[in-house]
Amino acid sequence: MKKAVVLFSIACFVSFAFVIRTQTLFYKPDNFPVPQYDFSKNPLSEKKIELGRKLFYDPILSRNGSISCASCHSQYTAFTHVDHALSHGIDDKVGTRNSPALMNLAWYKTFMWDGAINQLDMQALAPISHSNEMGESIANVVAKLQHSSVYSKLFFTAFNDSIITGEHTLKAISQFLLTLVSANSKYDSVMRKLTNFTVQQNNGYILFQKKCSSCHTEPLFTNLQFENNGLPVDTTLNDYGRNV
Numbered sequence: 511m512k513k514a515v516v517l518f519s520i521a522c523f524v525s526f527a528f529v530i531r532t533q534t535l536f537y538k539p540d541n542f543p544v545p546q547y548d549f550s551k552n553p554l555s556e557k558k559i560e561l562g563r564k565l566f567y568d569p570i571l572s573r574n575g576s577i578s579c580a581s582c583h584s585q586y587t588a589f590t591h592v593d594h595a596l597s598h599g600i601d602d603k604v605g606t607r608n609s610p611a612l613m614n615l616a617w618y619k620t621f622m623w624d625g626a627i628n629q630l631d632m633q634a635l636a637p638i639s640h641s642n643e644m645g646e647s648i649a650n651v652v653a654k655l656q657h658s659s660v661y662s663k664l665f666f667t668a669f670n671d672s673i674i675t676g677e678h679t680l681k682a683i684s685q686f687l688l689t690l691v692s693a694n695s696k697y698d699s700v701m702r703k704l705t706n707f708t709v710q711q712n713n714g715y716i717l718f719q720k721k722c723s724s725c726h727t728e729p730l731f732t733n734l735q736f737e738n739n740g741l742p743v744d745t746t747l748n749d750y751g752r753n754v
Contacts, residue, residue: 535559536616539693541701541729545616547630547688552681554688557668562686564664565679570654571634572600572644579637579683582609589613589690599643606642606747613692617730624752625736631677631684648676655679693729701729 535554538545565571569578582597583589589612591597597605607623621627627636637643638651655661656674665674668682697715699705707715718726727733736752743750 536688537691537693539691539698539729541698542614542693543617543730546619547616552631552684554685555668557664558682558685559689561664561668562682562684565683566686570658571638571646571651573646573650574600576600577644579634582637582643583612588692597643599640600645603642605640606749612687612690614730615690616688617734619734630687631680634680634683648679652676652679698729 535556536549566579566583569575569581571578577600582591582599584591590609595608597607597609599605610623615621615630618630619628621630621633622636627633635648638646638648652674655665661674662672665678665682666672669678671678696705696707696711700707725733725735725737
C-alpha cells in the first residue's frame with residue numbers, strides 16, 4: 511500500500527499542463543532560467559506563430575500529404591505519441607525511435623534523442639527529409655507552399671515577402687514550437703507559493719529529489735545532458751544513440 515501511495519504521489523507531482531500562449535507571444539516562468547534560444551535572430555510575431563501552427567498540423571510537409579508534425583507529436587499526449595513504441599511515418603513505415611515530447615524547447619541546446627541537431631530552426635529538416643518519416647525535401651515543400659494561394663497570403667502577411675523560402679518555413683515552425691511552454695502543473699504552483707503539496711505529494715517530492723533529480727533537474731526536469739541508463743542495446747534496432 512505504501513508503494514502505491516508513493517507512486518501516486520510522484521504521478522501527481524510530475525503531471526504537466528501546457529501553457530500555449532500567443533497573446534503574450536512567449537511565456538517565461540519566473541522560476542525558469544534564461545532561454546537558450548536566440549530570439550534576436552527570429553523575432554516572434556503573432557502572424558508567424560499562426561503560420562507555424564498551420565504548418566505543424568498540415569500534411570503538406572510530407573511527400574504524399576499523409577503525415578504532419580502533429581501525426582507523431584499529438585497535442586493530446588504532450589505533443590508526442592504514446593500508443594506505440596516507435597513512430598509511424600510515410601507509407602506505413604516504422605522508425606527506430608518514438609517522437610520526443612515538445613515542451614520548453616527555448617531552453618534546449620540540442621534536439622532529437624541523440625542531440626544530432628543543435629539549432630531549433632533547423633530541427634524540422636530532420637523529420638521532413640527522413641525516408642521513414644515525411645520522406646520529402648525542403649525544396650519540394652517550398653514549391654508546394656508557393657503554389658498554394660492560402661500559404662502565399664499567410665507568408666506575405668507574416669514575413670512581408672511574396673517569395674516563400676525554406677528559411678522562413680522553418681522559422682515559422684520554430685515560432686509555434688517556442689510557445690509550447692509547460693509550467694502550469696501543481697508543482698509550478700507550489701514553487702510560486704500559490705498552493706501547497708498534500709502530504710502524499712510532498713513525500714513523493716522528497717523521494718524524487720533523492721532518487722531522480724540528478725538527471726531530472728528542476729525546474730525543467732532535465733539536466734540537458736545525455737545519460738547512460740544501463741539498458742542493453744535492442745538487437746533488432748541496433749540503435750546506439752550518441753555512441754559515446
